[in-house]
Amino acid sequence: MALLTIIGLDGAVFAAILFLIAVGLTLIFGVLRILNVAHGGIYAFGAYTGTYLALGLLGLGYSPYWSYLMLLAGALLVGLTFGPVIERLFLRRIYGQAEAIQLLLTFSIFLILDDLMKLIWGTQPMFVSAPYVLLGQFSVAGITYSWYHILLIGLSVAFGGSLVWVVRGTRFGKLVVAVIHDREISVAVGINVNRFYTVAFTLGALCAAVGGALIAPTISVVPGFAVDVTVLAFAVIAIGGMGSLEGAALGALIVGLARALAIHLLPELELVAIYLMMVLVLLIRPQGLFGEVELRRI
Amino acid sequence: MADTEAILRTIDLTRSFDMVKAADAINVTMGHGELVGIVGANGSGKTTFLNLITGYVKPDHGRILMMGHDCTGLSPRRITKLGIARSFQVPQLYTGLSVRENVLLSLAAASGNSASFWGPLYRRPWLGESGEILDRFGLKSYAERSVAELPEGGRKLLDIALSFALKPRLLLMDEPTSGVSVEDKFQVMDTLVRVLRESDITTIFVEHDMEVVQRYSRRVLVFDNGRVMADGDPISVLADVEVRKAVLGRE
Amino acid sequence: MWSNRPPLAALVGAVLLMAAPLVVPSWILFILTLALAKFMVVLAVALFLRAGLVSFGHGLFYAVGAYTVGFAVKWAGLREALLLVPLGTLCAAVVAACVGVVMARYRGVFFAMLNLAFSMIVYAALLKLYWLTGGTDGLGVRPPTFLGALPPRTIARMSYYYMTLAIAGGVIYAVYRFLASPLGYFLKALGENEIRIEYSGESARRVIYLTYILSGALGGLSGVLVAFTVGHIVPEYAFWIQSGEFVFVALLGGYGSVPGPLVGAIAFEFIRTYASKYAPEAWQMTLGLIMLAIILFRPGGLWTIYEALAGRFSQRWRGAESG
Numbered sequence: 001m002a003l004l005t006i007i008g009l010d011g012a013v014f015a016a017i018l019f020l021i022a023v024g025l026t027l028i029f030g031v032l033r034i035l036n037v038a039h040g041g042i043y044a045f046g047a048y049t050g051t052y053l054a055l056g057l058l059g060l061g062y063s064p065y066w067s068y069l070m071l072l073a074g075a076l077l078v079g080l081t082f083g084p085v086i087e088r089l090f091l092r093r094i095y096g097q098a099e100a101i102q103l104l105l106t107f108s109i110f111l112i113l114d115d116l117m118k119l120i121w122g123t124q125p126m127f128v129s130a131p132y133v134l135l136g137q138f139s140v141a142g143i144t145y146s147w148y149h150i151l152l153i154g155l156s157v158a159f160g161g162s163l164v165w166v167v168r169g170t171r172f173g174k175l176v177v178a179v180i181h182d183r184e185i186s187v188a189v190g191i192n193v194n195r196f197y198t199v200a201f202t203l204g205a206l207c208a209a210v211g212g213a214l215i216a217p218t219i220s221v222v223p224g225f226a227v228d229v230t231v232l233a234f235a236v237i238a239i240g241g242m243g244s245l246e247g248a249a250l251g252a253l254i255v256g257l258a259r260a261l262a263i264h265l266l267p268e269l270e271l272v273a274i275y276l277m278m279v280l281v282l283l284i285r286p287q288g289l290f291g292e293v294e295l296r297r298i
Numbered sequence: 299m300a301d302t303e304a305i306l307r308t309i310d311l312t313r314s315f316d317m318v319k320a321a322d323a324i325n326v327t328m329g330h331g332e333l334v335g336i337v338g339a340n341g342s343g344k345t346t347f348l349n350l351i352t353g354y355v356k357p358d359h360g361r362i363l364m365m366g367h368d369c370t371g372l373s374p375r376r377i378t379k380l381g382i383a384r385s386f387q388v389p390q391l392y393t394g395l396s397v398r399e400n401v402l403l404s405l406a407a408a409s410g411n412s413a414s415f416w417g418p419l420y421r422r423p424w425l426g427e428s429g430e431i432l433d434r435f436g437l438k439s440y441a442e443r444s445v446a447e448l449p450e451g452g453r454k455l456l457d458i459a460l461s462f463a464l465k466p467r468l469l470l471m472d473e474p475t476s477g478v479s480v481e482d483k484f485q486v487m488d489t490l491v492r493v494l495r496e497s498d499i500t501t502i503f504v505e506h507d508m509e510v511v512q513r514y515s516r517r518v519l520v521f522d523n524g525r526v527m528a529d530g531d532p533i534s535v536l537a538d539v540e541v542r543k544a545v546l547g548r549e
Numbered sequence: 550m551w552s553n554r555p556p557l558a559a560l561v562g563a564v565l566l567m568a569a570p571l572v573v574p575s576w577i578l579f580i581l582t583l584a585l586a587k588f589m590v591v592l593a594v595a596l597f598l599r600a601g602l603v604s605f606g607h608g609l610f611y612a613v614g615a616y617t618v619g620f621a622v623k624w625a626g627l628r629e630a631l632l633l634v635p636l637g638t639l640c641a642a643v644v645a646a647c648v649g650v651v652m653a654r655y656r657g658v659f660f661a662m663l664n665l666a667f668s669m670i671v672y673a674a675l676l677k678l679y680w681l682t683g684g685t686d687g688l689g690v691r692p693p694t695f696l697g698a699l700p701p702r703t704i705a706r707m708s709y710y711y712m713t714l715a716i717a718g719g720v721i722y723a724v725y726r727f728l729a730s731p732l733g734y735f736l737k738a739l740g741e742n743e744i745r746i747e748y749s750g751e752s753a754r755r756v757i758y759l760t761y762i763l764s765g766a767l768g769g770l771s772g773v774l775v776a777f778t779v780g781h782i783v784p785e786y787a788f789w790i791q792s793g794e795f796v797f798v799a800l801l802g803g804y805g806s807v808p809g810p811l812v813g814a815i816a817f818e819f820i821r822t823y824a825s826k827y828a829p830e831a832w833q834m835t836l837g838l839i840m841l842a843i844i845l846f847r848p849g850g851l852w853t854i855y856e857a858l859a860g861r862f863s864q865r866w867r868g869a870e871s872g
Contacts, residue, residue, distance in 0.1 A: 035658050093845060099657055104800055105844050107793050111837030118830060142725040229670060231789060238662055271673035278666045283651060286659055378750040392738040403738060407749035418729045429559035444862075464749060547655040 006143055006259045013149045015256025016156035017215050021229065022236040022248040024207030030180035030243030031200040034091065037106040039208050040230030041113030042082055046209030047216040047225075048117050050074030054128045064130040067217075071131060075213035078152070082209075083202030091201065092194070116295070127219035132217040152214055159207075159258045160249055166277065167245065176200065181241045232259075235278040241291025252287055304363070305330045305468055305500045306382075311350055311360035320346035321357065322524035328468075328500060333491070335515030335532065340547050343524040348472055352384045353377040376419045383466035384431050387473045388464070389457035391445050397456060398441040401428040404463035410450045428463075434493050451482040458490060462497075469494065471503040475510055481506070487514050508546075512536055520545060559808045559851060566714060570707040578710055578780070580818045586774035586815040589720050589796070593767035594795045595759060595804035596724075601740030602656065605792050606664025609648070609671050610641040610765040612787035614772025616675065617641075619782050630693035630712065634773055641769020642762055649761035653754040665789050674681045675784035687783035690776045690862035713774050717811070720767065724807055727763065736760055797840050803850025812851050 021043055028036045054070035086109060094102055135147035167173035175191065219225070232255065240251025258277055262270040280289065304327045320343045328334060338344045349355040351362060353374040363367045369377055378384075392400050405424045420478040432438045435455045440448055448456060454474060461469055474490060475483045491514050494501050505511045511518060511532060518535045520528040522544045528535045535541055566585075570578055590611050614637040621627040621636065648667055655663055675682045682688065690704065700708040727733045735756045738746060743753050755841050776782050785791055794817075802813020824835045847853065 036663075090841070097848070098601060098663075100796065100800070101600070102757075102845055103603055103605070103658075103661060104793075104796060104840060107821075108797075108837040108840035108844070111833040112841075115831050115834035115837070119834075205773055227790070231665070234662055234665070238659075238666075239611050242658070268677050271676070272670055275666045275670045275673065279663065279670070282655075282659060282663050282666070286655060373747075375747045375750055375752055378748055384748055386744075390742050390748070392741045392745060394737060394741050395734070399734060403734055403751075404749050406734075407746075407751040418726075419731045420729070460745065460749070481783065485811065530571050 002142055003264065005140055005178065007023035007257070007264050009145060009149065010138070010263070011253075012153050013218075014259050015252045016153045017211050018212070018232060018236050018256050019156050019160065019249055019252035020207050020211030021233045022162075023245060024204035024211075024236045024242060025233050026074055026240070026243055026245065026248045027176070027207070028201055028204040028280050029237065032091065032095075032174060032197055033104050033236075034106065035242075036201075036204065037103060037230065038086065038109040038113060039106075039204070039233055040226040040228075041117075042205050043208040043212035043229055044077060044117060044221075044226035045113060046075045046078045046212030047221050048074075048121055048126070048212075049078050049209075050213030051126050051128045051216045051221050052121065053077075054130065055126065058128070064134055064176045067128060067130040067134075071213040071216065072210070075209040078212075079202065079206030079209040083205035084198055086205070087198045087201040087240065092197070110226070114223070114226055117226075122211035123223055125222045127220040128217055130217070131138070146218075148217060152218075155214065159210075163245060172199075177245075232274060235274050237288070238278050239281045239288055241288030244288065244290035247290035304328060305332075305365055306351070306502075307363040308351070309361045309363070311347075311362065313350060313355060313357045314348075315344060315346075319524045320348060321360075323360070324423055324524075324526060326519065326526060326529075328502070330467075330500055331498055333494070333514070333516045334502045335511035335518045336521060337506070337508070337511055337518060337536075337545055338521030340344045342544075344521045345472065346524070347521065348470055348504055350386070351377075352382060352470060353485035361402050367397065378464065378466075382470065383461035384470045385454075385458040385461045385472060385474065389453040391453065391456060391460070391492040393445050394423050396442050396444055397437060397448065398428050400433055400445065400456060400460055401463050404460045408464045431459055431463055434496075435462075436489055438532070451478045451486050454478055455486060455489065457487075462499075463491065466499060468500045468502070471501065471506060474503055475505065475507055483510065484513075491537060508536060552816075562808065562811075563718070570710055574842065575706055578706055580822060581815065582706070582710045582713050582778050583775065584814040584818040586719045586778050586810075587736035587771055587795075587818075588717055588811045589774070590768040590771035591795050591798045591810040592720065592724060592804070592807065593764040593771075595725065595799040595802075595810045596736065596764050598796075598799055598804040599740060600736045600757070600760070602834055603661045603665045603796060604764075605661045605789055605796065606666070607764070607768045607795050608787040609664070609668035609790065609793070610645060610768025611772040611775075612668075612671055612782075612784070613644050614638065614769030615687070615690075615776040615786050616682065616772075616781040617769070618690055618773050618776040620691055623688060627692045628631070628691060628776070629697065630695055633693060633714070633777075634770070637773035637776075638766050638770045639713040641772065642766040644769075645762045647764020649758045649765070649808050653757040665706075665792070668787050668792060670786055670787060672787035672789075675787060682784065685784065687781055690782060692780070693777050709777060713778070713795050716770070720770070720816075721807055721811075728807070732756060732759060761831075776824045794836070797836065799850075800840070801843060801850055803852030805849065806852050809850055809852035812855075816851060 021039065025036055025039045028034060050071035051074070054067040054075045057066050057070050058064060090105060090109065094105055099231070132146060132148045135151060137144045137146050139145070141243075168175055175189070178189075181194070185256070236251040236255050237248060239254055240247025240249070255274060255277070258273055259270065262273040307324070308324050308326045311321050312354040313318070313321040322343075324347065336344045336347070346355065351399060352359050353369070353376070355374050356371055360370070362379075364380055364382060364400065367380060369380060369382075372380075377434070392403065397404075399419070402419050402424050406419060407429055429438065429441070432441050436454060440452060445453070445456070450462060454477070458471060458474060475486060478486055487510055503515070515532050518528070518530065518532045519526050520535060520541050528538060528541050566581070569581060573581070590607055594604055610706040616636040617640045618633050623634055629634060652663060653659065676684060679685075692699065692709070695708070695712070730737050735746060735751060739753055739756055746753050746756070772786065798817045799810055800813075801817060802811065803809030820835070820839065821832070822833070824832050828835060843850065
């Protein structure tokens, strides 16, 4: 029973972070039709920047409560700069080109970001514990758990909820869903396609950066942790369905729980389990759980 | 007509899309060597009929028989292998290859699986045959040039030539003159019909242009609301008032 | 149209490569050997790029080839090159035949991701089963013998170079034959119009499947030769970033031709050597920046630079003759 609770909580925390990353990735794919391999890099950059700012402020003697704000500020900084820069300087030049080229472009940006982090912050792990420690801990089934984790889950759920509201309630949200569903609508509706794409990509980048900033206090930020997350994010949206926001949520839950199960029950299988699941889903339902099959018209 | 003579026979062919009956219990029989034109207003079901016969779309009910063989539910690839070839409203060509290479690939595909993967594509028997086909379709001068350099009428002819190269028993053409300029229309059709008659291939073509249908077909099927509303020789069918109202009135 | 015959420069290049051991220093010979060895897996990736398909998982076959050698050396004491080369290639081809059954149904991003997933499963296995595979430490591979005999140290490097060169030559010939065959043309046609292929009675899936087996075999062959050359193999051979590197080199050299990947492989190895000397901390960034530059300014790769120059040269030549 205790084990189940732990697995459940762990799974929920993984899922919460994975959801933030995956929803951004799936949004970018749905609207721009590009798989953003650099997504994990933006996530890591958000973690680094948020941690750096928080540590900086704490070093200056401010109250640790400011660290939350710094994390958020770091994420916003990363998302709001990288988003527009990457989309306008690079992605815009390759729309409509061969898929291989697009994948390689985002891959090269990923490589650059990965090394950039190493160059800026070095290879020593960075750790800001204040946001985590500040909220204290509680006991569940004899295991101590941190309130910060609950905060993570709560924030992620709240974010998901606000996404639903944006998608159903605002013009922009409905437009996004329409464009994901049928690309030609964007031309027909007469929106400013350039700006729309930039906004969509920036939003996706923001989600990733926020995810990174939020997870940072629970781990020590080291070079290379972007790589693991990237493949996990792919797995999530492959399972959930590319371009589907609900798919990102469900996929995140499945992958998060699977990862928690593997870590606690069969640690050897941790990596393999995720990829096996991805293979299975792609085999049985290639478009993912919520994805749509595109019918060719001739 | 006895079943063994019928090259194509559909029995109660039915297909709906979202509540709309695009094909409503269609019963059609075609004999060897016929030259049939299919007309109908937009949405009358003529393209659906074509798609059903070529396997692009599966019927909800009914059967399709090709020379007695039951083709119902087979994939486009299997149906092509059985002898039904199709050309497209928008020419489906290999844009990065030369005109001749397009034809060579059709010949390679038609030659049977194991033969296509050993030895070069540019082999003497196929080179000769491709030259002949291009000549008959009037495309010989474009043979080594890229597909991109073909004029619109040429693209159409090549698209049909590719299907022709498969040596089909039955050839279906989807709007062969659409997108072709008025001056070229009859030239294209003259070439086509001449080639097809020489090779004794049963031909069905879907057309919007009444003049083309009147001039080149020997039998006309009129589609309306997923059913065949008239079936007979071009002159009498197209003179019929009801037909004219159904086909022209709604356009 | 699309050229399937070796251009003049390629023949010149071949002569240069054959004369290399007599003129260049040993460290350059090592780089060339490595480049020739890796060229095959890059070619394997390039084949699919022609069809518009990206494989982010060729590390799978690369690792299978390399670890076949590793296991053979470790457990069976096998060192014979003439045995290990076909063995590694065959193992990779068998894996490709199994995986290809599934892969042939997919296109686009799904093809890339499924490939990636398969290769990552193997990576995870190689990592975790450390008692079998040596885990993160990898496996050592001793230099292979030729027909039982170990070449004397003075000409060892040269003999491995010539072996790799000879195999590369054979591969180039085989791939040219493949590209000239109907299957090779269908592969290119696949990227342009799959509908027409199906309506010709040919199976797109079959085309991809057969190409996949060839591609996998080439990947495994690369793995074997690299294992020989480097002498040490690691699970990272199956990692998705390694696969990405192969795609990068294919793009660098130009995937529209057969010499392209070779040019790319050689250029890549030299870039890597200099980068590790002058900027070891920023290797990924160097790679990324070069890739960006190529994508934005010269997506046809280095080979198109040659083609453009050759085109201009032959025009001037023809102009001089007729003028």
